[in-house]
Amino acid sequence: MDSTLIPRGLERASFGKFLLWILPWAALFGVGLYAMYLCLADGLYHTNMDNRFAFGLWIYLDLTVIALGAGAFFTGFLLYILHRRELSAVINSAVVLGLICYSGAVVVLMVDVGQPLRAWFTFWHPNVHSMLTEVTFCLTCYLLVLAIEYAPIVLKNRRLRQVPRFLAFEFELHKVMPVLAGVGTFLSFFHQGSLGGLYGVLRGRPFAFREELGIWPSTFFLFVVSAAAAGPSFVLLTTWLVQKITRKQLVENEVFMFLGKVSGIMLLVYVFLKAVDTLVWINSTSPAAGFPAFEYYARTSFGTWILFTEIVLLGLVPALILVSGRLRAKPAWLFSAALMTCLGIMLNRFVMTIQTLALPTLPFDEFLSYAPSWEEVATFLAVLAYGVLIYSLTFRYTVLFPQERDLLKH
Amino acid sequence: MDSEHGKNARFGMVIDLDRCDGCGACMIACAVENNVPPGHASATERTGITWMRVAAVESGQEYPAADVAFVPMFCQQCENETPCISVCPQNAVEIDPATGIVGQIPQRCLGCRYCMTACPYHARYFNWRDPAWPEGMDRQLNPDVSPRMRGVAEKCNFCHGRLHAAKAKAAAKGSREIDPADYVPACVESCFQNAIVFGDLNDHESEVAKLARGADTFRFLSRLGSEPKVYFHSTRPWVKEMAESTLTRSKKENGHG
Amino acid sequence: MFPWVYGFKWSAGHLIFLSVFFSVLGTVSGSVVTAAFRSAKDLRQRTADAMRWEMEFEELPRKARSCRHEITGEVRHRTCDHEFDCRTCSVHPTFLAQAAATSRPEDPAAGTFGLAMPTDRLYHRGHAWVKPEGDGTCTIGLDDFGARLVGTPDAVELPLPGTHLNANGTGWHFVRGGERLRILSPVDGEVLKQGSMDQGWLLRVRADDSEPATRHLLRGGEVRPWIMHELERLEFSLGSSGVGATLADGGEMVSDLRAAYPGVAWESFCSPFFLEG
Structure with missing residues (x-):
């Protein structure tokens, strides 16, 4: 039915099977759109956020997906700027993931703010x-950069390529890609950082407030490094997941190993910096604001275990696995460590957003809890469904993994 | 500190916690003065808008030593590195150098609520719904204060409607200086116990400046360094201790948990 | 944002922030506009075909891009990095010199696996042959390997006389069952006359048949190993298309692949052998 759209030499499931896969996600996406409509048209009282818990699931989602989407800039940086050619096997996938994550985050942000039409202010x-x-x-x-980087992937589709203008534009776009990768890296450095700074500057929230290095709090730099660690791991995990779902080998094992190694090195640097930062915070920053750090953890739900899990179990442990060449060579270890890396970064974003707001500042205030409403969860899931839809369509109709055809099993 | 518009003021308050009996008249007066709509039926303590909010704090001791203090909490008008100003992406929060009042510009607000997470006093409120007044109640809206739309943040601004009225009155007399008697926020006016003293902290002879300098006066979360201009006064040791402490309540909570 | 906006303050922060922002916007839009302009220029100066070939060559399976000297066994491993244009390749002459020094006599008896590959022709990697006619013109046709892949087409779309062909650009199309298959032109030249499948040639072109102009075409002793290489690829393809290995050594290629394997998507299956990405 759509066989003339599918790239040559690639095996794809039948159109019916593809529809069966797409439909549940489309339905989930539809429910999410309805929830978004309720929030936009009717008001944010549809959420369970309130004056005290002014940021909720959505901000957590934004911080998390943007950290996971960092694979786009970091892979581009390694490929185009540092010329690690082996990464050309996953660059398309990384760009698509980045585009999904960032556009999803921006859409959710637009629902999250009370007056989206004033965004241009x-x-x-x-x-x-x-x-x-x-x-x-x-x-x-x-x-914008990601959309431009995504354009040649779409223009590669064999039907679109038959239009000479598209062909020539794609041809020339490939040549400016290193410039865009450079700009993307520059921008990513700043927004990953400033997302970290978002909470690090909150003088009124001593749990999140960090010392300033230059004009930015230390969390600025921690977020940059942790995003660079999470990005390659997320690309690795999604590629592996797509391989499992489609039962095909899409990239060579060396690419997985290289992604794991990059992720491991960045994670090791991050864990070290995070440990130093935490010690400074416990011993100096927080007490100076009148809050002995261990009082934050004297809670039944958010004990010191959360700190230990974040830094050691989901930080140091996967970092050591990934930098060890022997363990990295074993797929089970490699993929578990990549998963742990992503979970660790997700936990870090959770601590920064949710735990910060749950902790009281005034002496007579209580520890706050918050559970998202169905509208919030549906919007969250809509982003996931949107990601699956975009990824599936791109995977089906364009060459997402250039090595796939050479790796066809014979 | 003088500018071309006359002498710069630093308006502030001192609240006597030993006088406050928690009646809540200030909360009502504040809402009426500033056109805060009545809460929706489903509104909770955490979703309703209360620029002024009186919290009851128990001493935690057993009878007969058991005691309670009522703490009115609202925008503390931080002066130094005001947490909500630096975070706002579009300059919708500004501090007026002429009065020291931290102002919220709802017309410019995007509703991102970053300022709300930044405020250590939880003194900022968000319009989760469209404001609505019951039939008839809309007729007693204050014409000097514009109501806010859904999706923007708002907070106490020391009754800027009354400040403008006082300025207009002074201007009519040909003066740049307002008469302190003309500018009294609604909460101050409504307090039966006279627990709130309002005035210019820059005027060393004013009652508020004297009280702020006096003994047994303290501010909440002063160690954050944001230099709030709202002071509290109490001679009860446990109240002072509570104000200085950080997470006293948590220990009690843990005792239960 | 702009100095004329109410409340704008000239501070160091604004200057740095906004200049960075506008430089980024400038760089991004500049790159896109440059790409757009250059693509418009490209379309005027060179053919879309040439760009398409340059891009598609990169996307061909690695095995399809093997250097001719790898196929003949002169070098262990070499993937072409010159889009099959040996005329301007700097490595090709050194191989030629080497081959001249250690020339082995060709074995004319060694067949081409049951395929008719006459030695009076030059072969393009996309399975078109060129036969110099000695009068400054050449005839062009599809070699036996290609013919068996294509089978009996419903139609052949040949370029009109007067059309200028470019080597590695589009030569002509075969149509079968609504699908179109592109065959690359083996030489640069002007179409003089159209032939047909029955005549044994498809196009007569005016083209330079002297040495440097045809250097990219395979000849003589290269043809046998190349056909072996192509048969290997075919065998791999058939294996991965789910029809199983059927072309064991010693067997012969069937005369119409599509008729033999009706389940195989004809155009997608054939196009890699005609170097279509």
Whole structure:
């Protein structure tokens, strides 16, 4: 039915089977769209956020998907700037993942703010001291860059390529890719960082507040490094997952190993910096604001175990597995470590967003809890469904993994 | 500190916690003065808008030593590195150098709520719904204060409607200086116990400045370094201790948990 | 954002922030505009075919891009990096010199696996042959390997006389069952006359048949190993298409592959052998 759209030499499931796979996700996406409509048209009271818990699941989602989507900039940086040719096997996939993550985050942000039609105000009279201004500017620019990077992947489709203009444009776009990769890296550095700074600057939230290094809090740099660690791991995991679902080998094992190695090295650097940062915070920053650090953890739900899990179990352990060449060579270890890396970064974003808001600051205040409403969860799932849909369509109709055809089993 | 518009003021408050009996008249007066709509039927303590919120704090001791203090909590008008100003992406929060009042500009607000997470006093509120007044109640809206739309943040601004009225009155007399008697926020006016003293902290002779300098006066979360301009006063040792402590409540909670 | 916006303050922060922002916007839009302009220029100066070939060559399976000297066994491993254009390749002459020094006599008895590959012709990697006619013109046709892949087409779409062909550009199309298959042109030249499948040739072109102009075409002793290489690829393809290995050594290629394997998607299956990405 759609066989003339499928790239040559690639095996894809029948159209009916593809529809069966797509439909549940499309349905989930539809429910999410309805939830978004409720929030936009009716008001944010559909969420379970409130004046005390002003950021919820959505901000957590934004911080997480943007960290996971960092694979796009980091892979591009390694491929185009540092010329690690082996990564050309996953660059298309990394770009698609990046585009999904970033566009998903921007859409959710638009639902999250009370007056989305005023979003342009930030560009009109920006407060250059706000981390959110930096995030807004960099995110918008980077989404543009990702869209341009995604264009040649779509234009590669064999039907579109028959139009000479598309063909020539794609041909020339390939040549400016290193420039765009450079700009993308530059922008990513700043918005990954300023997303970290988002909480690090909160003087009024001593749990999140960190010392300033230059004009940015230390979390700025921690987020950059941790995103560079999580990105390759996420690309590795999704590629592996797609391999499992489609029962095909899509990239050579060396590519997995290289991604794992990059992720491991970045994670090791991150864990070290995070440990130093945590010690400084416990011993100096937090007490100076009048909050002995261990009081935060004197809670039944958020004990010191969360700190231990974040830094050691889901930080140091996967980092050591990934940097060890012997363990990395075993697929089970490699993929578990990549999963742990992603979970560790997700836990870090959870601690930064949710735990920060759950902890009281006023002496007579209580520990707060928050559970998202169905509208929030549906919107969250819609982003996931949207990602699966875009990825599936791109996988089916374009060459997402250039090595796939050479790796066909005979 | 003088500018071309006259002498710069630093408006502040001192609240006597020993006088406050928690009646809540200030909360009502505040909402009426500032056109805060009545809460929706489903509104909770955490979703309703209460620029002024009186919290009851128990001493935690057994009878007969058991005691309670009522703490009115609202925007503390932080002066130094005001947490909500630096975070706002589009300059919708500003501090007026002429009055020291931290102002919220709802017309410019995007509703991102970053300022709400930044505020250590939880003194900022978000319009989760469209504001609505029951039939008839809309007729007593304050014409000097514009109501806010859904999706923007708002907070106490020391009754800027009353400040403008006082300025207009002074201007009519040909003066740049407002008469302190003309500018009294609604909560101060409504307090039966006279627990709230309002005035210019820059004016060393004013009652508020004297009280702020006096003994047994403290501010909440002063170690954060944000220099709030709202002071509290109490001679009860446990109240002072509570204000200085950080997470006292948590220990009690843990005792239960 | 702009100095004329109400409340704008000239501070160092604004200057740095906004200049960075506008430089980024400038770089990004500049790159895209440059790409757009250059693509418009490309379309005027060179053919879309040439660009298409340059791009598609990169996307061909690695095995399809083997250097002719790898196929003949002169070098262990070499993938072509010159889009099969040996005329401007700097490595090709050194191989030629080497081959001249250690020339082995060709074995004319060694067949080409049951395929008719006459030695009076030059072969393009995309299975078109060129036969110099000695009067400054050449005839062009499809070799036996290609013919067996194509089978009996419903139609042949040949370029009209007067059309200028480019080596590695589109030569002509075969149509079968609604699908179109592109065959690359083996030489640069002007179409003089159209032939047909029955005549044994498809096009007569005016083309330079002297040495440097045809250097990229396979000849003589290269043809046998190349056909072996192509049969290997075919065997791999058939294996992965789910029809199983059927072309064991010693067997012969069937005369119409599509008729023999009706389950195989004809165009997608054949196009890699005609170097279509």
